[in-house]
Amino acid sequence: MKQTPFTKIHYALGAKMHEFAGYDMPVEYSGIIDEHNTVVEGVGVFDVSHMGEFWIKGPKAKDFVQKITSNDVAAIPVGKVQYSCFPNENGGIIDDLLVYYYEPEKYMLVVNASNIEKDWNWCVKNNTEGADLENASDNMAQLAIQGPLAQKTLQKLTEIDLSAIPHYTFVTGKIAGIDNVIISSTGYTGCGGFELYFYPQYSEQIWNAIFEAGAEFGIKPVGLGARDTLRLEAGFPLYGNELNDTTSSLQAGLGWITKFTEGNNFISRPILEAEKQNGSPKKLVGFEMVGKGIARHGYEIVNAEGEKIGEVTSGSISPYTKKAIGNGYVKPEYTAIGTPIFIRIREKNIEAQVVKPPFRKK
Numbered sequence: 001m002k003q004t005p006f007t008k009i010h011y012a013l014g015a016k017m018h019e020f021a022g023y024d025m026p027v028e029y030s031g032i033i034d035e036h037n038t039v040v041e042g043v044g045v046f047d048v049s050h051m052g053e054f055w056i057k058g059p060k061a062k063d064f065v066q067k068i069t070s071n072d073v074a075a076i077p078v079g080k081v082q083y084s085c086f087p088n089e090n091g092g093i094i095d096d097l098l099v100y101y102y103e104p105e106k107y108m109l110v111v112n113a114s115n116i117e118k119d120w121n122w123c124v125k126n127n128t129e130g131a132d133l134e135n136a137s138d139n140m141a142q143l144a145i146q147g148p149l150a151q152k153t154l155q156k157l158t159e160i161d162l163s164a165i166p167h168y169t170f171v172t173g174k175i176a177g178i179d180n181v182i183i184s185s186t187g188y189t190g191c192g193g194f195e196l197y198f199y200p201q202y203s204e205q206i207w208n209a210i211f212e213a214g215a216e217f218g219i220k221p222v223g224l225g226a227r228d229t230l231r232l233e234a235g236f237p238l239y240g241n242e243l244n245d246t247t248s249s250l251q252a253g254l255g256w257i258t259k260f261t262e263g264n265n266f267i268s269r270p271i272l273e274a275e276k277q278n279g280s281p282k283k284l285v286g287f288e289m290v291g292k293g294i295a296r297h298g299y300e301i302v303n304a305e306g307e308k309i310g311e312v313t314s315g316s317i318s319p320y321t322k323k324a325i326g327n328g329y330v331k332p333e334y335t336a337i338g339t340p341i342f343i344r345i346r347e348k349n350i351e352a353q354v355v356k357p358p359f360r361k362k
Contacts, residue, residue, distance in 0.1 A: 004049035005141045005203035013221060021113035023050040026223040035226035036319040039191050040360070043147040043214050044222035045207075052116035053140045053197070054123060056107040057132040064131035065107050068123060069099060070249055070266050072259035076101050081168045081186055084257050085249050086122060091271040092245040093252070095119050096237070098186065100170060108182075112239050126267065141200045145210060146222075146230075150193035153214035158183070162194070176209035178202045188227070190234025190358055232325065233318050235286060235357025241297060241313045242284055242327055248272060251280045251329065282310060282329040286357040287341060289324035291350035300344040301328050309334055312343060318359055325359045326352070 001024040010017060015026035026047065028035060038044045056065055065073045071084035078101050086094035095115040100108040111119045120135050127133060145154055151162050158175040160183065165171055170184035175196065182197035198206060211219055228238070237243050242252055249258045250272060260273055289295065295315030303309050315326030326343070334341055337356050342349040 002050070004047055005200040006047045006049065006207060009204070009207060010047065010221070015221070015223060018224075020224055021050055021116075023113065025050060026221070028223040028225045029221050032223070032225040032229060033319040035220060035222040036229050038218065038220045039147045039189055039222060039226065039230055040320050041148070043145065043149040043153050043193070043217050043219045044226070045210060045214075045219065046144040046146065046222050046227055047142075048144050048195070049141045049200075049203075050113035051142055052111040052113060052119065052135070052137040053142075054109040054111065054120065055132075055134040055136055056109060056123075057134070058105055058130075060129040060131040061105050061107055064127060064129040065099060065109070066264060067129070067266055068126055069097070070254075070259065070272075071099070071257045072261045072264045073099055073101070073107070074263065075259075075261070078103055079169050079171065081170055081184060083168075085243070085254065086119065087249065087266060087268045087272065088122075088245060089268055090246075091248045091268045091275065093239070093243045093247060093249060094122055094245060096239055096243055096254075100182070100184070102172075115239065139200065140197055141203045142195060142197050143206065143210070144187050144189075144193065144195045145214075146187045146189045146193035147191045149214070149217040149219075153210065153217055153219060154183075154194055156213040157209055165194075167192075176206045178206060181206075188234075188236055189230040190236065190360065191230065226319075228314075229316055229319055232314050232316055232327070233320060233358065233360040235359065237284070237327070238314060247329070248275060248280065250275050251282055251284060253284045279332065281332075283332050283335045284313070284327060284329055285335050285354045286325070286327050286359065287343075287352040288355050288359070289326075289343070289350065289352045290340075291352070293343065293345040293348075293350040294324050295326035295328070295343045295345070295352070301330055302342045302344055302349055303334065304340065304342065306342075306349060309341070315343075320360050323359070327357075330354075
């Protein structure tokens with residue numbers, strides 16, 4: 001298994017480790033519920049160095065990124081981050097990603113760890129523009145400092161006014177004595193915070209500085225387990241669960257990152273335009289359990305007559321609300337808020353109700 005620059009630290013802290021996307025990663029430290037609520041109420045730190053980073057450079061960089069991603073990259077200024085996806089030839093999703101407009105003629109694409117090789121091959125294959133592509137995934141470390149006290153923690157370590165970095169924007173500067181750190185007001189928890197990108201050789205120095213700064217706020221390291229429950233509570237999709245190669249962004253409720261603006265001729269645009277006009281065969285919904293039971297990935301969703309109408313993509317007990325929640329794809333006629341649906345759990349049809357995420361209200 002691959003290691004991140006923080007793997008030895010995770011072991012020293014007694015983390016429960018497990019393979020994820022080829023990396024030896026921490027699943028939990030003090031427990032998923034404790035870590036989850038630490039992020040919701042205070043501040044927690046995630047090692048996300050397993051994520052992939054591609055640099056797209058040169059005079060043709062913008063044209064390439066515009067073609068290969070579904071959102072309208074022409075609409076963002078330098079210093080802005082944009083959530084997007086790579087559509088495939090059939091309108092499915094190769095991956096969801098973040099696009100950083102780093103400087104003129106230079107973008108950074110941040111992709112999911114499990115899809116790095118697939119995404120890189122897709123970019124190389126479709127680079128007919130002749131943009132300069134660099135896979136920097138193995139030469140970049142990343143920490144996500146998340147929660148309502150993340151800003152107070154990090155502000156101790158930099159002279160940059162972090163309150164002046166709006167959501168989904170970034171700056172490059174000094175933090176914890178290290179230059180050229182990308183300080184990004186992003187994260188996938190729904191709790192606010194920042195993500196830091198830096199060279200691996202500075203990992204231990206930055207980690208130690210963050211935990212010293214956050215000690216008064218009860219800062220804790222957080223594993224992949226709570227990362228998943230936090231994103232689910234926030235209503236964020238996960239590749240491999242809600243998103244995949246055969247599901248479109250429109251079906252996944254990501255029409256807002258699928259821009260049919262003039263000049264935005266991304267891959268499979270005509271297919272997605274036709275789907276928008278004609279309607280999707282299935283739609284992603286959030287639900288809360290009414291009956292007693294926990295929905296899990298792959299469980300059938302049925303109607304009151306017991307007919308299959310869809311499938312669960314994610315499900316869990318919400319650590320913060322204590323309710324059993326989930327996401328799933330259903331036929332369009334079952335998507336209205338308040339619609340009763342049933343989850344097939346151990347040969348029984350347990351009632352649930354369609355709700356509008358996020359499940360954890362701010």
